[in-house]
Amino acid sequence: MILNRTTSGGRWRIRPDGPDKVTGKLAYLTDMSREGMLIGRVLRSPHPHAGIVAIHTDNARKIPGVHAVITHADVPGLNRFGIVNPDQPVLCEDRVRFIGDAVAAVAAETPELAALALESIEVEYVLLPVVDDPVQAQSKLSPKLHPGGNVLHRTQYGEGKVEKEFSGCKHIVEETYMTPRQMHTYMETEGGLFIPEEGGRLTVYSPTQHGYKDRMQLARILGLPEFNIRVVSSPIGGSFGGKDELNVQPYGALLALVTGKPVKIHHSRWESVRAGLKRHPxxxxxxxxxxxxxxxxxxxxxxxxxxxxxxxxxxxxxxxxxxxxxxxxxxxxxxxxxxxxxxxxxxxxxxxxxxxxxxxxxxxxxxxxxxxxxxxxxxxxxxxxxxxxxxxxxxxxxxxxxxxxxxxxxxxxxxxxxxxxxxxxxxxxxxxxxxxxxxxxxxxxxxFGIPDPAGGMLALAADGKIEAIFGYEEFGQGLIATLELMLIEQFGFGADDVRIVIGDTDLVPHSGSSTASRATGMMWKSLQKLRGPFLNRLLKEASSLLSIPTESLRVGIGGIWNDTQDHLLLTYGQLAQGATEEIIYQTHFPFPASPxxxxxxxxxxxxxxxxxxxxxxxxxxxxxxxxxxxxxxxxxxxxxxxxxxxxxxxxxxxxxxxxxxxxxxxxxxxxxxxxxxxxxxxxxxxxxxxxxxxxxxxxxxxxxxxxxxxxxxxxxxxxxxxxxxxxxxxxxxxxxxxxxxxxxxxxxxxxxxxxxx
Structure with a gap:
């Protein structure tokens, strides 16, 4: 199949989320607001490496309209985050290690007051030697940036006898290659809205590629059970891996719980530059x-x-x-x-x-x-x-x-x-x-060796919509469009028959991360596992309601048809109302791994x-x-x-x-x-x-x-x-x-x- 910018027709369809995106109607998570919400801002280190002697917040706390000023002392749980290796402080206690390190956070009634509060916080630093070269960082003379030293990870692989083979080579090429610190440069910088709910729950509207991992980390930081946190993670204005780790979420969550009010944080481009992730040089x-x-x-x-x-x-x-x-x-x-x-x-x-x-x-x-x-x-x-x-x-x-x-x-x-x-x-x-x-x-x-779950759900909702429910996120890659097309082509549904439910930990199963070129394959595999049981159940319920044998019925656009597909016998809405019990199927399995x-x-x-x-x-x-x-x-x-x-x-x-x-x-x-x-x-x-x-x-x-x-x-x-x-x-x-x-x-x-x- 040859694809280019002139290709059209056939299986090419308008993306379900396309019109709203190109017209500007789509509300991204960082577009959200709530009445009475506060503006959150983070105070970050101006130094790449320094010891913290003291943090003075009294002046900031006295400013009218400033509702919260927090430091590491206000973190009720683990003051660290990181999906695999939680070594990054939410708010630094005694040392900053790069100019994006967070030292304090504030919540105020306006952006101007939040900026004033940050300016009013005084931090006493003692400058430390800067370790900016990864080769020199490995020297025993280099300052230690972490208790275990400056090496995060070593690994190696070998097969055969390299030196012996080199001795028999006709030609040998030696070269050193260097690659840059590339920036993700998404149009939507990091941000979110954080809302405290009744009963001590917290709702997090913040772009991420793995809502369940965010929920797990926030639970550790906040000292809350995971079920007390809801993470809504789509739609996203670009990620490319950069929003896979936590960014603003710890600060927005802490400030919302401290103030009891909704808090919005949204990075400027400069804030995104200095605090955001980059490609490894x-x-x-x-x-x-x-x-x-x-x-x-x-x-x-x-x-x-x-x-x-x-x-x-x-x-x-x-x-x-x-x-x-x-x-x-x-x-x-x-x-x-x-x-x-x-x-x-x-x-x-x-x-x-x-x-x-x-x-x-x-x-x-x-x-x-x-x-x-x-x-x-x-x-x-x-x-x-x-x-x-x-x-x-x-x-x-x-x-x-x-x-x-x-x-x-x-x-x-x-x-x-x-x-x-x-x-x-x-x-x-x-x-x-x-x-x-x-x-x-x-x-x-x-x-191999890294937990890599997959799976999803299909359900017939009470209003007759066929719901495809997955724990993935849409950040521009076209996941919603791809899932819709698979449901149309593999199940026979119409576009108006389906509802895609993604990116909400209160609603979706743990389908694994939306990373590593895995989501489309795992949705396809899930639908393969769900197709037979789900369609058979629809036909069985329809057969009971219509008193027609299942072999004389077919699933199609709008509902259940006769086997020749020339008469719509039962809409999905009618089927949902007449079904004897809820029609819902779920599958769960690991991503294929090498033995x-x-x-x-x-x-x-x-x-x-x-x-x-x-x-x-x-x-x-x-x-x-x-x-x-x-x-x-x-x-x-x-x-x-x-x-x-x-x-x-x-x-x-x-x-x-x-x-x-x-x-x-x-x-x-x-x-x-x-x-x-x-x-x-x-x-x-x-x-x-x-x-x-x-x-x-x-x-x-x-x-x-x-x-x-x-x-x-x-x-x-x-x-x-x-x-x-x-x-x-x-x-x-x-x-x-x-x-x-x-x-x-x-x-x-x-x-x-x-x-x-």
Whole structure:
């Protein structure tokens, strides 16, 4: 199936949430308000590293209209948060570790009063040495940022004898790759509305990718049972992993309970910059060797990740990176070691691609350099070293076998953009063109050893609506549209028959997180399990009400039809009213995991081949993306429009990762404060041609259905751009984002013109 921006008709439908989004009618959670609500603000450290001597709040408390001023002393439960490793203080007690660290919070009647209250709080600090380099942070002489030291996590993987294999290599490539501290840059910054309810309950309206995990963490912080907290988590104006961890929720919740009033907090862009999560900056050193035929004999990798002041999911991101710097290739021997290090820089965490972007930029860079050293076509070199369907995964684990790797390789090999790369890469004066490609194998789900629940519910509501109830969140990825389309195509319902219920812990089951390219596959699997029992029950109840055998009835648009589908016999509303008891079915199961017990190892993979054509202006050094082609093997496409949207959206983020985006820091202080200096790609940068070839084939008997595509569109673009730039300019680059100054040069004909020749 070929998808592009001109595709229409057939299974393409208007998104259920589309009209309200594009007209501005949709109320996001940060748009909400309540009568009598207070405005919450957080006082954050101005220093990247300092001891706290004292916090003076008396002046702030005396301001009329200020209803609450809280510090760490006012946290009734655990003064820490973090999904896996709760090491980040809600409100710092004795030390701040980055300039976004929270020290106090206030609630006031107006934004101006809240700002005045923050200014009136006096904090006595003792400045401490700043640890801003993850290499130096590992030194015994470096100040300890946490009781256990500055190393969050170390991991390694090895197979074979690397040194022995290197000694027999014909060619060896060594390179160090560096990737940036990318920002999520969602249009809706972090925020929420927090409402104390009768009976001591609390309702939290705040964007998150995992409402149940938020509820669990808030219960620990507030000292409340989980059932006393309701988390409403959708709709969301973008997340990309950045709202997976708690952000404003602890402060809004504490202030609401202290004041007994609704409290709203909504970050400014600068507040989001300094307090929000970023993509882990990484330094990846690779040494890879091949024999004279081009087969990879040895591959050694060292990864250093800057996790910033606190853990978040830094260990898990590193594990994912270790797996993906090995990737889709065969090696006689491999040795990988990785370390995630605490620094006083901004906090790094979850981000679309989850360490795969950094890994694949480095790995594919090696493949291109090795192919050139061999004088070999780079795509043929990848085929020569590609894993076979029967091979184990990168960590030696058992994986689900598919032909996806070869399928995407074949698709790109015959694509005109790749076949015509020599003809289309001609230079014109100071404008040069080049084409590059990359190959991607990307794991779905959280990986072995990490709790990864899934499931959902189907119910016939009293008003006759078929309710699909899942614990997932809609943050722009099109989950609602995809679920609706599956109900229409797989069950026979009409769009007006269904109601999607998501993102509310009081209403939905624990379906797991809306992360890791897992939600669509797990909704599909849930519906497969629910379809038979639910439809049979509808027909059985209808048969009883109509006194017609079930085999003479069919489920259809609007209700129950006769078996020829030419007469509607019973609407769903009539069925709901006449049913003898509630019609509701639930399923619960784990995400498929590899039986090989390697923590973090994945079982399901999506494959992609990416080619891009770029144009480089040698006078300015600027790179423009002209064309891109993605061949993606991810099983059956549930929603063509959503599939294309995910690949397009992911590639847009990848263009920023490759060319413009970096949250620059100096000695632990952000140099980037707003979107006037942090440059994300605009429509003008992304308006080139894009083609997506969706390869839907799966081996006979495969029961896992659609694989995830939420991340894979963001992973292969950067290395493909880097190779395309090399083909255009002859300059190999190993650091992102690409520095235009490294590409600038004055063409010879201009030099001659200036010299009068």
């Amino acid at each position: 990484m330094t990846i050193k690779m040494r890879t060797g091949v024999d004279g035929e081009g087969r990879i004999l040895a591959h050694r990798v060292s990864i250093i990740a800057d996790t910033g002041a606190y853990a978040t999911l830094g260990a898990e991101v590193l594990n994912f990176c270790v797996e993906h710097v090995i990737g889709p290739y065969r090696y006689e021997s491999v040795e990988v070691e990785g370390v995630s290090v605490y620094t006083n820089n901004g906090v790094s965490g979850e981000f679309r691609g989850f360490g795969g972007n950094q890994a694949i930029f480095a790995l594919e860079g090696q493949m291109d350099r090795l192919a050139e050293r061999l004088g070999m076509d780079p795509w043929e070199f990848r085929l020569l070293n590609m894993r076979k369907p029967e091979d184990p995964g990168p960590l030696g684990q058992e994986i689900v076998r598919t032909d996806g790797a070869k399928q995407v390789w074949d698709a790109l090999a015959v694509n005109p953009l790749w076949l015509q790369r020599q003809e289309t890469s001609k230079s014109e004066h100071w404008i040069r063109r080049g084409t590059g490609a990359a190959f991607v194998m990307h794991g779905s789900g959280l990986g 090989t017990k390697r923590i973090g190892a994945h079982y399901l993979y999506t494959y992609a081949a990416v080619a891009v054509q770029v144009e480089v202006n040698m006078l300015t050094g600027r790179v423009k993306l002209l064309k891109q082609v993605h061949a993606v093997a991810a099983g059956p496409v549930m929603n063509p429009q959503g599939f294309l949207g995910q690949i397009e959206g992911g590639s847009g983020m990848a263009v920023g990762f490759a060319l413009t985006e970096d949250s620059d820091m100096d000695k632990g202080v952000y140099l980037t404060r707003n979107l006037d200096t942090y440059l994300i790609p605009s429509w003008a940068d992304l308006n080139g041609e894009i083609e997506v070839q969706a390869i839907e084939d799966l081996p006979e008997g495969d029961e896992h259905g659609p694989r995830g595509v939420g991340e894979i569109g963001s992973v292969g673009i950067a290395p493909a751009i880097a190779e395309a730039v090399y083909q255009a300019t002859g300059k190999r680059l190993n650091k992102l984002p690409i520095d235009p100054e490294l590409l600038q040069e004055v063409p010879e004909f201009l030099t001659k013109a200036v010299d009068g020749r």
